[in-house]
Amino acid sequence: MTIAPELSDQVVSELADAVGGQHVLTSKTARYNRARVPAPFPVHRWAERVPDLVVMPASTEEVAEVMRIANAHRIPVVPRDGGTGLTDGAVPERRGIIVDVKRMNDVKAIDTDNRTCTVGAGINMLKLNEVLAPYGLLYPDDPASYPCSLVGGRIGTSGWSLIGSRYGHSRDLVLSFSFVLPTGRVIRVGDGGGPKVSKSSTGYQLKHLFMGHQGTLGIATEATLKLIPKPEAELSPFWAFPDYDSAHQCVQKLAHAGVATFAGAVLFDEWKVDYLRRDDEAYIPQPADVRALVCAVAYGNADEVRAGGKRFMRIARDAGARYLGDEISQGDWAARHDRYATPLHGRTRAGQVVPMSWHCEDSAINWTDLPQVRLEWHRIADDLRRRFDMFDDWGIFAYTSAATGVDYLTEIDIGIWEQELDDESWTAWVQAKKDIAEVAVRHGGSISACHGACRDGEVDLVPVELGGAFDVMLDVKRAVDPNNIMNPGKYLLDRAYETEVE
């Protein structure tokens, strides 16, 4: 039903009328370069994911018109913003039209009285904050992809922020947005009807529903965001521990301390420390008894950050930590966006440098389960590496998601030598991803805390994780997108239409 029809000249000319001919891209390079995101995939199968064409609309109205055309012709539509998403969300599975929203990147309004701004979905947070800086304001959505992901993609994934323990995550920071439904109808979704409301109790709370759906329900075009005063002060101490268990204890004590300026804490396990010793200037010279690390981060008014910071320093000292010094602490925190996807971290079993793609499995895990999940995950990764000399265990980070320490975004980073991937190793990898997800679900966590879970492997476990809620998801999908044009194939949502097809 949703196999893309050959896009007729008729469709192309309708689209050209909608967005302007020069914004309908049909060249091979336009299509091939929108068939990928940073998540590894066998290079030899690239052609499977190429769209039929790309449109680059400039307004909500243009997006609505594109959607009406696509719906009328039953053509798949895949929204694409920064193209940094790590679950293949912005990659078409059934060809069709890529709606690339990057041209919609203007700052439409800055409201200093209510501390909001309204922006196009194609704007980047770093660029937005350059515009906000003269007003002393900041939009604090801070993923590691801060320099490259865009507001529409943050909505499409319901993203996770490194300093979310203090300022909230995308869902808390996006107050409302214009949303184009698959029929072409435009609605405003937010906490209530007013665009600048942060808490409402009117009707169903639809904002959550229309965030994190990976483009399967429609397209966000314009968003109103909550702003904070640019913090007076930043503090980011890093500490070393001789063993994982004491670091694990310490990180939760920091989260439990109730410090108001606490913006997040991170726990690095032994594998992560070994990995950093390969090429990170801060850790190459560290003595061998550094086996695990913790960092805590605070933002806010200088006096408050100082007071809270002293508490952190005391807690860590009492937990047996060694402070790593200002240079490492400050430098590592400022480098927080840059140290993930660096291919030359990759090593063969013989220790040779090879370019590896970064895969990040990003579950939500409760603190109590971290030690066990970590061991089970590493076992899966080690098994892969033993079988194929193209996988590499890059260690685990666990980051607080909330100020209370309830759960941690827990990521195992695995390097994959894409140049060498073949069908056999890919199949083994998909199984490993499934196994990793199974561990998270079995430990009462969630498969994904930030990226989403629609890649091969983990997606099979989504109905297991969600249970009856997954059935409601199917009902919603069918109701909102009767023709299954929005990003078809993702999240097993085809099941919503199975009875109709038969």
Place this chain on the structure above:
Amino acid sequence: MTDVPPRQSPAPEEQAGGAADTGHNGGNGHSPVTVEFLSEWRNAAYNCYSSGHKFCREVCPVMQVTRNENHTPTAFHANVVAMEQGELTVEDVAEDYVNCTQCGACELRCPNTLFTGDFYRFRTRTVDLVKRMRALAVDNGVHQPGYQRWNELTDERSHEPVLGDTPVSQEHVRDWAGGLDIPIGGETVLFVDCEAAFYRTSLPRAVAQILRRAGYEFGLMTEQWCCGGPAAEMGYRDQARRFAEHNLADWRAAGVRRVLVLDPHDYITFTEDYPEFFGDDFDIEIVLVVELLAQLIAEGRLTPTVPIERTITYHDPCRLNKRKGVWQEPRQILGAIPGLTFHDVDRVTQWSYCSGAGAGLPIERPEIARKISENRMDEAAQLEVDTLVSACPWSERPLAEAGQDRAIDVVDIHELLAESLGIDVGGRTRA
């Protein structure tokens, strides 16, 4: 799988390096030069492809205008992988590579350069890739009409066909120096780029007279040709090499040991293209004039005293700031000039600024280049300055045009210094 020895071909100077595993690209119907290109660029391309994180996007001046993912460094590298996989051909990709000023922002901001490039001695080289892909297109007979014409005219005249009143030809290349009595030859010569020699003649006049004021001896070339850099940037490598050979021969014949360079583009050519062409044989010292002037001021050999009552900002030329890390010396010079009110924008913020003038973009995509210039001047306008100072002659014409609507003068740093030294420069600055 076992580790195999690397292909033992000498990597060209400052090139992709990254000798490939053997036996991978398999031909896929590509021409022999393309096959060779793909094996040379394979690891460099994968090093980006396997990151794919696009930290390069928002600093790219072209992307800021077009927002079109085809124009990203990510795509520039991914295309190589797609060619290797047999999915794309040089014909498919060639035109996309015109969308680049070779400003170097992307490759510097790329974590694979900024965080690990020095560690692995392997960094992202988008600029080199764009140059090489343009050259590969030319080698495969795929030409961009504007580039082709520009390089034909350059070849005919031995200088770029810059627009202006001075006819571009060999007889006129030293016209700018009229009345200054600069000798020919000597151990040190001043090299003047085509834009400054034929159009913005006030600039080389300023430089020449400042150096003379400091008692710094230099001469001019016997027969200066275009440095060849623009041909290299647009993919006409054979021509670039011919020009380079001519200039090197001219220097050798005159016993030149040191070349002073006032144009950042020439500085790149002499410190990146010439070493690549000549390798170990390249024994000429290349001195950037802004660095020299900053030093002469620091040593007390130049003391600007005439106050200049302007409120300025400084435009970091891409080829100095991003590509060479030269940003302090121009600020030292500005700091020495009395009377200026300086609203500086730090050099990291300026990674995402560009005049739009580089690498032939205005030839093939004038509308994008113009928009980049306008964006740059919008940034300046927010600072409420009356003057933007640049250190790159190629940036000054387009920025001055964009500055007109915003009531901002564009002034060259060498000329500003000359003014503060009380030198009446002469020559022309504007059409």
Place this chain on the structure above:
Amino acid sequence: MTGYRYHEQHTPPPARQVTDVAVERFEHIFEVDPKLMTAHVAQQLFPNWDTLRIAASRGDHLEWMHRHWAYQVISAQELLDEIESEQPG
């Protein structure tokens, strides 16, 4: 002043072994032990200016990132010193 000279640029300082896998040529700039890049990915020809430019730019970038997020960075060492002086041991 000295400008660019090819031979100078292509004569890096000698390497000092720092760990099994890393060496140091320029002060505070570590590099991979070149023997790890002999099988699959060969190192590029890297003039000295480029190494120094990247290392300096990294520092500038990190400093920029601090300023981008907050007006000041608080020294945790200072806080630790205060704690130590308030309650020794």
